[in-house]
Amino acid sequence: xxxxxxxxxxxxxxxxxxxxxxxxxxxxxxxxxxxxxxxxxxxxxxxxxxxxxxxxxxxxxxxxxxxxxxxxxxxxxxxxxxxxxxxxxxxxxxxxxxxxxxxxxxxxxxxxxxxxxxxxxxxxxxxxxxxxxxxxxxxxxxxxxxxxxxxxxxxxxxxxxxxxxxxxxxxxxxxxxxxxxxxxxxxxxxxxxxxxxxxxxxxxxxxxxxxxxxxxxxxxxxxxxxxxxxxxxxxxxxxxxxxxxxxxxxxxxxxxxxxxxxxxxxxxxxxxxxxxxxxxxxxxxxxxxxxxxxxxxxxxxxxxxxxxxxxxxxxxxxxxxxxxxxxxxxxxxxxxxxxxxxxxxxxxxxxxxxxxxxxxxxxxxxxxxxxxxxxxxxxxxxxxxxxxxxxxxxxxxxxxxxxxxxxxxxxxxxxxxxxxxxxxxxxxxxxxxxxxxxxxxxxxxxxxxxxxxxxxxxxxxxxxxxxxxxxxxxxxxxxxxxxxxxxxxxxxxxxxxxxxxxxxxxxxxx
Amino acid sequence: xxxxxxxxxxxxxxxxxxxxxxxxxxxxxxxxxxxxxxxxxxxxxxxxxxxxxxxxxxxxxxxxxxxxxxxxxxxxxxxxxxxxxxxxxxxxxxxxxxxxxxxxxxxxxxxxxxxxxxxxxxxxxxxxxxxxxxxxxxxxxxxxxxxxxxxxxxxxxxxxxxxxxxxxxxxxxxxxxxxxxxxxxxxxxxxxxxxxxxxxxxxxxxxxxxxxxxxxxxxxxxxxxxxxxxxxxxxxxxxxxxxxxxxxxxxxxxxxxxxxxxxxxxxxxxxxxxxxxxxxxxxxxxxx
Numbered sequence: 001x002x003x004x005x006x007x008x009x010x011x012x013x014x015x016x017x018x019x020x021x022x023x024x025x026x027x028x029x030x031x032x033x034x035x036x037x038x039x040x041x042x043x044x045x046x047x048x049x050x051x052x053x054x055x056x057x058x059x060x061x062x063x064x065x066x067x068x069x070x071x072x073x074x075x076x077x078x079x080x081x082x083x084x085x086x087x088x089x090x091x092x093x094x095x096x097x098x099x100x101x102x103x104x105x106x107x108x109x110x111x112x113x114x115x116x117x118x119x120x121x122x123x124x125x126x127x128x129x130x131x132x133x134x135x136x137x138x139x140x141x142x143x144x145x146x147x148x149x150x151x152x153x154x155x156x157x158x159x160x161x162x163x164x165x166x167x168x169x170x171x172x173x174x175x176x177x178x179x180x181x182x183x184x185x186x187x188x189x190x191x192x193x194x195x196x197x198x199x200x201x202x203x204x205x206x207x208x209x210x211x212x213x214x215x216x217x218x219x220x221x222x223x224x225x226x227x228x229x230x231x232x233x234x235x236x237x238x239x240x241x242x243x244x245x246x247x248x249x250x251x252x253x254x255x256x257x258x259x260x261x262x263x264x265x266x267x268x269x270x271x272x273x274x275x276x277x278x279x280x281x282x283x284x285x286x287x288x289x290x291x292x293x294x295x296x297x298x299x300x301x302x303x304x305x306x307x308x309x310x311x312x313x314x315x316x317x318x319x320x321x322x323x324x325x326x327x328x329x330x331x332x333x334x335x336x337x338x339x340x341x342x343x344x345x346x347x348x349x350x351x352x353x354x355x356x357x358x359x360x361x362x363x364x365x366x367x368x369x370x371x372x373x374x375x376x377x378x379x380x381x382x383x384x385x386x387x388x389x390x391x392x393x394x395x396x397x398x399x400x401x402x403x404x405x406x407x408x409x410x411x412x413x414x415x416x417x418x419x420x421x422x423x424x425x426x427x428x429x430x431x432x433x434x435x436x437x438x439x440x441x442x443x444x445x446x447x448x449x450x451x452x453x454x455x456x457x458x459x460x461x462x463x464x465x466x467x468x469x470x471x472x473x474x475x476x477x478x479x480x481x482x483x484x485x486x487x488x489x490x491x492x493x494x495x496x497x498x499x500x501x502x503x504x505x506x507x508x509x510x
Numbered sequence: 511x512x513x514x515x516x517x518x519x520x521x522x523x524x525x526x527x528x529x530x531x532x533x534x535x536x537x538x539x540x541x542x543x544x545x546x547x548x549x550x551x552x553x554x555x556x557x558x559x560x561x562x563x564x565x566x567x568x569x570x571x572x573x574x575x576x577x578x579x580x581x582x583x584x585x586x587x588x589x590x591x592x593x594x595x596x597x598x599x600x601x602x603x604x605x606x607x608x609x610x611x612x613x614x615x616x617x618x619x620x621x622x623x624x625x626x627x628x629x630x631x632x633x634x635x636x637x638x639x640x641x642x643x644x645x646x647x648x649x650x651x652x653x654x655x656x657x658x659x660x661x662x663x664x665x666x667x668x669x670x671x672x673x674x675x676x677x678x679x680x681x682x683x684x685x686x687x688x689x690x691x692x693x694x695x696x697x698x699x700x701x702x703x704x705x706x707x708x709x710x711x712x713x714x715x716x717x718x719x720x721x722x723x724x725x726x727x728x729x730x731x732x733x734x735x736x737x738x739x740x741x742x743x744x745x746x747x748x749x750x751x752x753x754x755x756x757x758x759x760x761x762x763x764x765x766x767x768x769x770x771x772x773x774x775x776x777x778x779x780x781x782x783x784x785x786x787x788x789x790x791x792x793x794x795x796x797x798x
Contacts, residue, residue, distance in 0.1 A: 158646070175638060177781065269760065276757030281750045283765060290760065445759075457794070464792045475795040481645035485653050485791050490738075491760045494788075499643055501653060501789050509781055 041358045043145045047136035049222050052083040055091055055245060056228035058098035059238025065090050070247075072222060075142035076355050076364035076399040082140075084221045087244035089253040092213070095242035096259040099184040099211040102239030107211050108181055110237075116167030119207050121234040123160035126199075129230065130154065133223055137195055138355040140222035142364030142400070143318050145356050155480060156199035159498075162482035163203035166503055170208060173500055179507040181209030182285070183261035186254050188275075190267045191217035191366050192321035192422075197266055198224055200497045203482075205264070206240055208506040213242045215254050217267075219367050221245040252278065260284060262506075266323075268420070269446075269491050287495025287505050289323070289487055291420040292448030295441035296326030296477060297431075297463065300335045302453035306475065308342045311426070314451060314477035316350060316404050319362055320424040321370070323492075324449035326477050328417060329406075329428045330437050336430045340408060347391045347404050354396065362424055365400040374402055374423035381407050381416035386427070412443055420446070434459070438466045447489025451477045470496070521551045523721055524704025525558070526565030527714015532558050532722070540698055542605045551697050554722035556730040559689065562718040563736050566660045566687040569715030574657050574685030582632030585683060588710040589625035592618065595706060599699065603671060606698045620773055621672045627778045628679035635684065635780045639787070650794040655787040657685035658762075662731045664724065664742035664752075669772040670696040671703065676772060677741045678717055680782035689718045689737065697721040728752060735759040739786045743768055762786070 052069060054061040068086040073079060087095070107115065126133065130153045137148040170179045185205050189197035194216055205212050216224035228243050244250060255263050255275050265275055266289040279286060296314050298307050314326030331339050355363035365371040382388055386407040395401040406426040410417050416427045431437040441450055450469040452460055460474040470488045473479055480486065485499040496502045521540075522529035531537075534557070537550035552558075573581070592599065596618045603614035636655055643651040661681040666673030670693035678688045692700030700719045707717055720727070728748055731740060732755020740763045742752055749765045756763045764785050 174781065176779065272760065273757045276760070277754050280753035280757065283749060283753060288760065460794055461792075464790070464794075469790070470788065471791045471793070473793045476649070476793055479645075479647060479649065479793050481643070481647065481651065483643040484645050484651050484793070485641075485643070485789050487789065489658075489788050489790075493760060494762045496789050499653060499791075500641055501639070504784075 040354065042354065042356045043135055043138070043149070043358055045131045045135045047139055048132050049082050049136050049139070049226070053085060053221065053225040053245070055085050055087050055095070056225065056231075056241075056243040057091070057095045058101075058242065059232065059236070061228070064088065072140060072219065074139050074399075075219075075366055076396070078399055082222055084225070084245045086246040087215075087250045087253075092244050092250060092253040092257060095213045095244050096184060096257050098239035099213050099242050100259055102237055103181075103184055103211040106237045107206070107240050108209055112168035112170060112209070115209060116164045116207065118234060118236050119160055119164035119167060119203065122230065122236070123157045123164060125230050125233055126153065126157040126160065130157065133195060133226060135356065136226055137223050138363065141191060141194055141220045142355050142366050144360040144363040145358055146360070147318060152193055152196045156196045159196075159199040159203045159482040163207040163503070166204075167207045167209075170507065173503050173507060174509055177509040179208075179509060182506060182508050183210060184259050185210045185212050185262045185264060185506070186257060186260035187212060187214040187264045188251050188254060188267065189214065189216055191220040192318060192323070194220035195223040195227065198227060201264055201266070202241055204497070204503050204506045208503060210506055211240050213244060213254060213257075213260070215244050215246065215251055218247040255279065258282070262286065264495070265289070272493060287487075287497075288493035289495070289497060290448075290491065290493040291446055292323045292325070292488065292492050293328060293418065293420055293444045293446045294324055294326045294449040294451065294469065295328045295330050295467070296451035297437050297441055297453065298329065298331045298335070298339060299452070299454040299459065300332040301455045303455065303475065304335070304339065304342065307453040308339070308346050310451065310453065310475070310477045311343060312346050312350070315426040316362055316424050317478050319365055319402070321366055321422055322478065323420075324471060324478065325422075326449075326451050327421060327426060328441075329426055330431050330440055331428060332437075333430045333432050340406075340428060343406065344389055344391070347406070348393075350391065350393065350404050352393050352395060352401055352403065362404060365402050365423065368400055370422065371400040371402060374421060374425060377416055377419060377421045377423075378405060378425055381410070381414060381427070384414045384416075386410045386414055386416060412440060418444065434463070438463070442466075442468045445491040448487075448492035449473065518549065521549050521698065521701040521721075522704075523552050523554060523701065523719055524707055525562045525718045525720070527708070529704065529708070533561070534558070540606065548605070548698070551701060551721045554720040554727065556727065558720055558722070559727055559730050560734065562689045562720055563660055563734055565715040566689050566718050567736050569687045569713060570657070570659050570685070573682070573687055573713055573716050576685075578633035578636070581683060581685065582629045584711045585625055585629035585632065585679060588707065588712060589622045589629060591706045591710045592625065593622045596622070599671065599702060599706075602699050602702045606696050617669055617672045621675050624672065624676055624778060625679055628683045631780060631783060632683050635783045638780050639784055643791070645793075648796045650796055651791065652794075653789050653791045655684065656790055658738040658786050658788050659686060660737050661686045661688050661786050662734070662737040662740045662742075663688055663690035664728065664731065664740070664744055664748075665690055665693050665700070666743040666766070666768065666770065666772065667693045667695045668768065668770075671699045672772045673743065673770070674700060674703070676777050681741065681786050682716055684783050684787050686739075686786050687716045687718075689720065691724065691727055691731070692719055692721045694722075694724050724748060729755060732756055733758050737761060740764065741785065742766065743770065
């Protein structure tokens with residue numbers, strides 16, 4: 001581990017900073033740099049990934065009709081993890097046929113109480129195999145094992161457990177109306193939280209009595225196919241959940257299929273708009289969970305150290321591949337200098353590297369394509385005059401990695417302040433008054449999430465009321481829960497996932 | 511003694527709390543059910559629509575910040591205004607909407623009742639649609655609703671009053687403001703409605719009503735980025751155009767069929783309000 005940071009230099013620098021702002025740290029900073037050689041702590045559980053996955057249609061693994069497969073690689077090593085089937089329009093069609101059959105003959109008529117038991121089984125089986133799924137998720141997608149282990153997989157299980165309990169309580173979802181399942185639902189999910197997004201989509205849909213055709217993202221299909229195995233173990237009736245894999249063409253066949261009574265999409269705003277246009281004529285019901293450019297607003301009275309942690313977590317969680325990432329830091333001018341300094345110090349301690357290492361904070365960028373996009377946007381930031389900062393950490397020689405990055409001297413017109421980067425890149429702006437913070441925070445076409453850091457409860461509630469975003473985190477960031485509705489304002493989409501509100505988007509009312 | 515010549519009203523549309531003609535100066539004639547010329551109504555343009563959206567957008571902060579109790583009273587007051595002028599409105603519906611002659615009185619009564627229904631929701635829908643959420647972490651987690659902003663309405667040719675006000679009431683009760691295109695074939699009731707809106711306590715800009723041609727205005731309704739939602743009675747190409755244009759700014763579109771039964775109680779629902787609200791979930795820390 002060649003970490004070039006010189007601890008003595010860093011120490012004296014921060015002392016100057018402390019003197020200037022009159023802060024006293026009671027705890028010495030723990031920046032060891034390369035004082036000791038780092039001893040890797042890799043997770044070694046067997047991910048049990050097969051060498052090739054077929055499509056999961058009608059409860060069975062079936063080969064794609066055209067016989068086409070593509071290699072899915074580990075973004076940390078660029079080695080092939082497994083081969084994934086390419087579903088053609090004909091394969092997608094047979095998935096819909098299976099789903100429609102299951103809906104009409106089994107799932108729609110099954111009492112909610114019994115349906116719920118299947119969903120509970122899925123939750124339990126996922127908990128049983130959590131470790132294996134976590135390793136597979138990190139190998140296939142590049143996210144740090146501590147995140148897949150402590151967040152993605154347990155949260156996915158929680159979503160099934162939560163929604164399982166709704167299956168026999170749907171009468172309470174919509175007071176004054178009778179609820180019915182919609183029918184067959186087509187779902188398309190992104191590559192940033194492959195298993196968790198799958199859970200967000202499938203759990204409410206099947207709990208409400210719908211059947212599903214779902215497509216995981218091209219680069220992250222492995223855990224979805226492992227999940228198909230788990231559905232077999234759960235004995236879920238054939239065809240209730242069908243999983244088709246592939247790229248954009250498969251996705252278009254899925255979203256455009258006439259049997260889909262609803263399309264639920266999570267992904268980029270650009271693709272969301274394409275789907276909306278594709279479905280304009282048919283008028284298919286939709287929910288859209290799209291991009292974001294969240295403001296994380298730090299007031300001078302905030303618990304500073306906690307806020308630094310929160311800002312770091314807000315943007316570097318999952319390499320910044322988070323639609324609700326806190327990618328715009330708005331920090332009050334009076335504390336900006338010291339806050340940014342603390343942020344930079346904290347960034348020095350972030351460990352970038354092997355996703356399977358239990359101490360890794362930032363894993364691999366999901367794909368070369370995404371890495372290129374991040375590089376391009378960062379270059380635009382430099383070219384447009386923002387000031388770049390990156391810590392000195394070494395990056396692995398192979399795989400797709402990117403240093404945690406922050407920009408100061410950012411203006412609202414910079415591309416890095418407007419466009420979703422979907423990478424570990426933080427743009428910092430400052431403000432003086434609450435009104436200015438609100439105006440800057442809301443100055444975006446997106447409205448998925450926002451954060452506010454302050455010691456005042458009343459200020460939290462005022463900010464929460466003013467910020468045009470579907471989720472507002474106060475003195476925290478990137479928190480999720482199956483009971484907590486999630487979704488966006490404006491061009492971040494419509495519809496909610498989670499809670500009673502999310503469930504209502506998976507039923508018809510009469 | 512010579513017969514007194516009646517003074518004929520010049521129809522104007524109600525936008526931003528004022529009565530205006532189209533900026534283009536264009537009009538189109540309307541005839542009563544007997545085919546007799548009655549008046550020229552404004553043939554509003556895309557520019558008129560954009561101006562109306564601006565007025566509606568300006569009205570959002572003030573209207574949405576009023577207390578639910580206040581919004582409820584104002585919508586109730588509108589019902590009072592309509593009830594008090596029921597004869598006038600019934601006469602207008604009778605004069606211009608032949609298919610509904612026998613139903614004119616009933617339509618006015620149902621419209622008043624519908625306004626009363628939605629007035630009552632103003633301080634209640636939040637408790638039905640929102641929630642406190644039991645998350646597995648030390649946070650008070652709650653979900654509130656917020657209006658989405660400006661809602662575009664393409665009104666019905668059948669029940670030109672009841673349809674329009676059903677759509678509008680469900681949108682404004684939560685704090686949205688509305689730009690509505692009145693029925694093309696029966697625009698006159700909307701002109702009269704504007705005069706009643708002006709005498710209610712509804713702030714200017716909360717409900718804006720245009721008259722004109724669907725073909726001219728639907729594309730702008732669809733693509734105008736400040737219109738955040740559309741509630742349209744439309745079919746075929748119109749419906750497709752609305753949905754396709756809406757994709758540009760990710761706006762939600764509610765399309766209703768022309769044969770919709772506006773009298774149905776199904777149109778009185780908290781879930782109609784739900785069409786044009788956003789849910790906001792707040793994670794508030796619990797601790798020292």
